Amino acid sequence: MKKYNFNAGPSMLPREVIENTAKQLLDFNGSGLSLMEISHRAKDFQPVVDECVALFKELLDIPAGYSVIFLGGGASLQFMQIPANFLVKKAAYVNSGVWAKKAMKEAKLFGEVVEVASSADGGYTSYPKGFEANVPADADYLHVCTNNTIYGTECRKDFDVKVPLVADMSSDIMSRPVDVAKYNAIYAGAQKNLAMAGVTVIIVKDDALGKAPRELPTMLDYRTHVEKGSMFNTPPVVPIYSMLENLRWLKKNGGVEAADKRAHERAAALYAEIDRNKLFKGTVEEASRSVMNLCFVMNEDYAELEKPFLDFATERGIVGIKGHRSVGGFRASCYNAQTMEGVKALIQAMKDFEAKH
């Protein structure tokens, strides 16, 4: 049976990305060796890293003066690495969800942290708004998590503030054009919009580095990896390769503008059904609705149908729509690789299930 993958991360990847990566595992570029057993110093691998960097710069229209590096450890490691590298005295944070809060917690080890906005009181069911004027002019940066995977909220814009931005874009990177010039750093775990799990991308503004007043361990200093082109130590070779295949796919399919358009089309269709169907309702205020993670629950009158709907959808090959335990209900993750076919299958399941009740 065909499967429709709505996993929140690691998540769906285009079939050609999967097949091309599997093929290279068996024989990398006709070398007779597997991609799993080639040296990262091999002449055939440097072009993989170079092309990834070039595609990042091209697809996100990254201005001169920025570097793109690929590290292990996940975005969670960046929660401390960002302040370690950029926090001189004070940083501003937007508390838009659990992951944003985790980032804030780590920053406190390195200096003063000002929470300029929070939607915690509302259970994170909206993205904080109207806080731009509250950002202290002497903050080293404003940190935002642009999409909150758990709650399905998203800002989907680059805020106008008087200080540089730093963003965790783990769950919406490469899904829309970004004004990179506003940022000192953008970071993203790869396992949602970019690649298999195991690599984290960081876009850093070169001249913003080296200003923090602390001696950093070599591996935590972004300059180490900028200077060595992500090759200071052995990089995660296969995850990086899968990212290359995915970036090629994205370029072939119209880049971030087209990805943005497709994301909005998928989200419009699914939110329309969530709003129309008597069984379901959305969990997020309309202006904050994410086009990456679409969260919904059963309407009160049909609460007992949650498990039956999950089973009904599973029987149709719909995978990964169980909501995060802190929100409950359902979450349909629609990252770049998601298809309208998948969304339509979910909508049809919702309609057919409604007709039965």
Place this chain on the structure above:
Amino acid sequence: MKKYNFNAGPSMLPREVIENTAKQLLDFNGSGLSLMEISHRAKDFQPVVDECVALFKELLDIPAGYSVIFLGGGASLQFMQIPANFLVKKAAYVNSGVWAKKAMKEAKLFGEVVEVASSADGGYTSYPKGFEANVPADADYLHVCTNNTIYGTECRKDFDVKVPLVADMSSDIMSRPVDVAKYNAIYAGAQKNLAMAGVTVIIVKDDALGKAPRELPTMLDYRTHVEKGSMFNTPPVVPIYSMLENLRWLKKNGGVEAADKRAHERAAALYAEIDRNKLFKGTVEEASRSVMNLCFVMNEDYAELEKPFLDFATERGIVGIKGHRSVGGFRASCYNAQTMEGVKALIQAMKDFEAKH
């Protein structure tokens, strides 16, 4: 043409490990989803992590009171994470090569570092000896790098000292039995003896954790990962899976005792040829010779034949024998997956090349 892979890392893996991993990339356990796009919280992935931990404990005969965790970032990140977690006041380090020295450099950020032995003066062509009595009794640990990939030196034993050991075993883990009870921590990047690049294994003694007098960022505290069973954040799913396949292979092939025996047989054969052949000579004193990385150069009289031999070997499908730039000559890496067939192919090439000159 069949290739014989002597890469120093990432390096050769058993063909069945490669093929089984590639297969799961196309369809993970018959789920209809790729291993690249399943959630790390999926019920099918937890058993992968559990089996990896169980096989580590079984194969290395790890006593109770130890945890095995899988992180990203590489062994280089451990150079700082080890002292961050274990260095209370003073640590002893053996300077057996460039990587050991790098580990020592990071430790200095966290406390006093005593270099108890060094083979730097001899260009690291031997493994430091007879230093056990010099280890300060009040050191928090003695750090050793058990195998020095660049130089081809190896201690291949667990030192008897009065303080706990900490070891970087990146390039010889799982190649011999280890008395784990002597160690507070053993760490290893996976890309030599364990798996594709992208995961680092750390074996930690549970009751040695939490004693360092500093507040650690969450991701750098081993306790975070011990408590969450390596699932605090998204782990490198595919690299971990490839490790599982490799550990299964190792178990099926007799475990670490058999791996040790095979390593010694391969090394004995190749060193015998290095010593016999008039064109070549070893670079390491005999007592320190590594059975993982076998380094050799042209004899002085035949120095001009270095490049011709490299080309000659390449024509026979022998890959990755170019020595590290700091040593020159040749390095044949013979990790667990290396075969006697590969070693014999290299020996035959050396013999045939000698016959021509």
